[in-house]
Amino acid sequence: MTAASPAMSTLSESAGAPASGHAGTDKYAVLLARCAGLPPIPTAVAHPCDASSLSGALEAAALGLIVPILVGPAARIRQVAAEHGLALGDTAIIDAPHSHASAQLAVAAVRNGDAELLMKGSLHTDELLHEVTAAASGLRTGRRLSHVFAMDVPSYHKPLFITDAAVNIFPTLNDKADICRNAIDLVRVLGIDRPKVAILSAVETVTDKIPSTIDAAALCTMSRRGQINGALLDGPLAFDNAISREAAVTKGIDSEVAGDPDILLVPDLEAGNMLAKQLTFLAGAEAAGIVLGARVPIILTSRADSVRARIGSCAIAVLLAHARRSAEAAVSV
Incomplete structure (x- = not known):
């Protein structure tokens, strides 16, 4: 493996030393190395209303993987950030009254081109995918x-x-x-x-x-x-x-x-x-x-996920988004 990139070093610091079985074969670090130098991807984060989902989005942003657009009850998101010492900075927030509206507005952000990735927050997976698969307003493809x-x-x-x-x-x-x-x-x-x-x-x-x-x-x-x-x-x-x-x-x-x-x-x-x-x-x-098969990759994270696993999900989605950009650029030439 080549020398660690700054992103890889940050991952090691936030996640702690890898388990003994991962020593020397850190497959997620390899993914992060491939993302090094790539522009971050705008990402709609649906209902990040607990510490796990909010910190996951902010950690991915700190690593330069994504530019998060937080979609959910703004006051609740700020409260979670304050309670857990998470710095929101100038992170964009789209206010939504509840989880169902969060899913709708996050999908809409993708449809109107504001975001190129979709990330699940603290709402249920079925609730998010219901909006993704909606016939008129969702993100379905032929797949x-x-x-x-x-x-x-x-x-x-x-x-x-x-x-x-x-x-x-x-x-x-x-x-x-x-x-x-x-x-x-x-x-x-x-x-x-x-x-x-x-x-x-x-x-x-x-x-x-x-x-x-x-x-x-x-x-x-x-x-x-x-x-x-x-x-x-x-x-x-x-x-x-x-x-x-x-x-x-x-x-x-x-x-x-x-x-x-x-x-x-x-x-x-x-x-x-x-x-x-x-x-x-x-x-x-x-x-x-x-999740694949929609217009954009959908990052699914769980409260039980480690930092490494959450960042690995983001890294994969970012590589897919850049591949899509390259394919679209090639078609337009």
Whole structure:
């Protein structure tokens, strides 16, 4: 790893020393290094009315990642800042009477071009996404919305992306195709030209008794036929076969993905949510979260998130926003 940038040093000071499993392999610091020198992105922060969400936005601003536009009850935001010693400075505030209005006005700030990113504050995820998906006033595109956990797992040799563990409860085959496309687009922006996608199920054989195995086989066929581009897909794979080449060899599985996936595509939200939380609480992983498929990336943070995870979420969104700017500039030439 190259010498730490000022942003990386600030992260170390605010988050404390990394856990032993992260030493020498600080994957979030690598993300911050890639953001160094990039202009901060205007970001609408919906209802940052507790210390966690407000400090997360202000910390990201201090690192030069975003220019926050705080959307919520102005008096309450200032009260939270005063109670927790958070300096608002000249941070813009759009006054909104309650969380529902906060979500509406934050989405409107994106639609009218004042913001290029959307960040969840202390309101419920469903409340924010309801406004994002509104037919007339939302931020929908032709893609299905999906969530990606970008995980720093101490025992794994590179960043691991798990999708979808927060938005689509029981995704259909077509939903999974979009979930896969969203994750591939993200990982490619982060510098992996041909990400490897392991499509998870309980077993590695296709059987009509487990529908997710049929979906996995169909997704692989869609990839070979050019319906899903830019990645190498394999599945169905049980988790052990996906994450361990030795386990795959033992079972006679010949796979370029086994033991080296960048993306784990889970069969449903329950499986993905359990997997991500098991890695977090049993393996010491940290998980940055982002929603894709809307007009802009949506930064999802939780009160339980560490500083590193919150900043990692912002860094990913910033890189996506700059990639979008570059793509739009190339089209306009």
